[in-house]
Amino acid sequence: MGPRDKREDDGDFESPFVTPMLSIKNLHATVADKPILNGLTLEVPAGEVHAIMGPNGAGKSTLSYVLTGRQGYEVTGGTATLDGEDIFALEPAERAAKGMFLSFQYPLEIPGVPALTFIRTALNAQRKARGEDEISAPQFLKLAREKAAALKIDFDMLKRALNVGFSGGEKKRMEIFQMAMLSPCFLILDETDSGLDIDALRIVSEGVNAMRSPDRAMLVITHYQRLLDYIKPDRVHVLSAGRIVASGGPELALELEAEGYDKYAQVAA
């Protein structure tokens, strides 16, 4: 059973308020003993897209790695729950099986492993962890053809070693393709727009928007407002010196674009 179904099971607890899918409270984290996140609090309800903006070094990427459980990113305080479950108690692979997906800022090359093999292995590992049957080969290929066509990915490219020799744009498209194939419920997009030309940005954004649904939530991490023209956020948060220092509607992104991060740097300090 997927994590998305859980809310329906807990029907007794249905409340008029939107239950946050991801809830982070007073999160502190260090990298190599250096504090990067300093009391970050954030709630992303199901069905919503939240943007995290902020200057370089604010802790944006650290947040994405802490949430997905990367080694070397140490949680020193606070909590984070996904659908009410403590994610810090889970291994990275277990978090993935619960539906957490990170679209990497710099996707890794996996020599000798065809993209399709990689994704099928990952999908089946997740399904197994959730107690589901493995996907059959014909089912998998049908799904792959569908999703590849939507992202204008040449099917032959999927037979090549994952990301090896791919251009920056192709790698980002491949991240979104993986996301579509794995069908996660909580999506983190880390600087997905970096290195994309305008056509690629449009294709990638369409791919992301196609995944918007009432039972999915997204965290879009970006330095520039440009991406948010394509992926419209419900809320925008400003991250500075490891804390959320301002939150608002989509208009906050426009304001940041016009005025820069200077005044928030002072807030944090």
Add this chain to the structure above:
Amino acid sequence: MAAVKETVAAVAELEKYQHGFVTDIEQDFAPKGLNADIVRFISAKKDEPEWMLQWRLDAFERWLALEEPEWAKVHYPKIDYQDSYYYAAPSQKAGPMSLDEVDPDILETYKKLGIPLREQEVLAGVQGAPKYAVDAVFDSVSVVTTFKKELAAVGVIFCSMSEAVREHPELVKKYLGSVVPVSDNYFACLNSAVFSDGSFVYIPPGVRCPMELSTYFRINAKDSGQFERTLIIADKGAYCSYLEGCTAPMRDENQLHAAVVELVILEDAEIKYSTVQNWYPGDPVTGKGGIYNFVTKRADCREARAKVSWTQVETGSAITWKYPSCILRGEGSSGEFYSIAVTNGHQQADTGTKMIHLGANTKSRIISKGISAGKSSNTYRGLVSAHPKAVGSRNFTQCDSLLIGKDCAAHTVPYIEARNGQSVFEHEATTTRLSDDQLFYCQQRGLDTESAVALLVNGFVREVLQELPMEFAVEAQKLVAISLEGSVG
């Protein structure tokens, strides 16, 4: 894709070294130690003709004058050659037997190892699956060879070396020692004196061997060495694909395995030789025990357009010292070497190949993938040389090393000698560490650490795995994964 899945499953289910059991049976031994009488004892046990005995005694004389080589990047205490048995065989009647006469415990052993010795069992397998003929060598003797009749019908001779000496002396006399001369090197010379059993294959002119041939070597007896001798001849225009597999029980003492394999390839003929070597590697923590695998393998492309391909997957043994080589004598002949060498724990491997270009327009290709983990050391040592007459010869070499963890080592020692101005040699080499970034990327997609390592390593060795016959490829992939179990995290 299925193979990756199987690897993951295999890693989860299997123990680290799963072939470590001992078969408890009656065995005949030669007295411990090595002298001319032991050589005579072995020859007499095998009912050999006088010329074979003389050949052995001559080899023994020469061996006494040789010194153990020290140039390889491997370290081990001095071997006491007098403290080992040079002949160990299940107590049974001599000569070829029907399967019903073979000790049931031995049959059970092979069953446990997954080797089909009953022809009907092979036939009852999945329809369309390739057929395998098996020669099963248990310590010093071949216990059974399957599908001999069917092979004989097309003129293919597939039997144990002992039988070949008795039944096909003209072929053995003509070819034995013609590729690896008796005194070629210390271990080959020792083998020539005391060789026990191995396989003999002859493919007549123009015949394409109708099935895969394979030999399964098992060391069982304690304190014994195994000295197999294999000779394969592909006559003009012939083809065969041959596989060998090796396992041994877990023992605290080191055991010596000094084999010699000779391949003779005549005009337009081709041999594909694959090895999956999984001798006991010794205790992963203390490094105690394990097989010393000191092997000489060489192919002679004796005539025009002869072709040979060596593929090896080396996961076992405490020490591996092995350089399957190609002598490219015939004009336009070609040699290939594909290797995966995995070391973990305290294993040491010094392995590679020699491509000796003697004829004009000869071609060779070397793809070597070394993986080191634990406290192991893995060395690629290779020679590519071109004789003055080898004009227009070409070589491509690619050596990749993958390091897992902080305490292992990888070395690449290529030698290149071009003695004419019209040869083209290319050499590429890389050394990479299994990166935390890649591991995390796989984990974030849902793979646990073991599965992630298996997937990344399988990607690293894929080029070579593709060269193996299908069934062996799956087996090899599992082996690689199992050998590296627990190497991360």
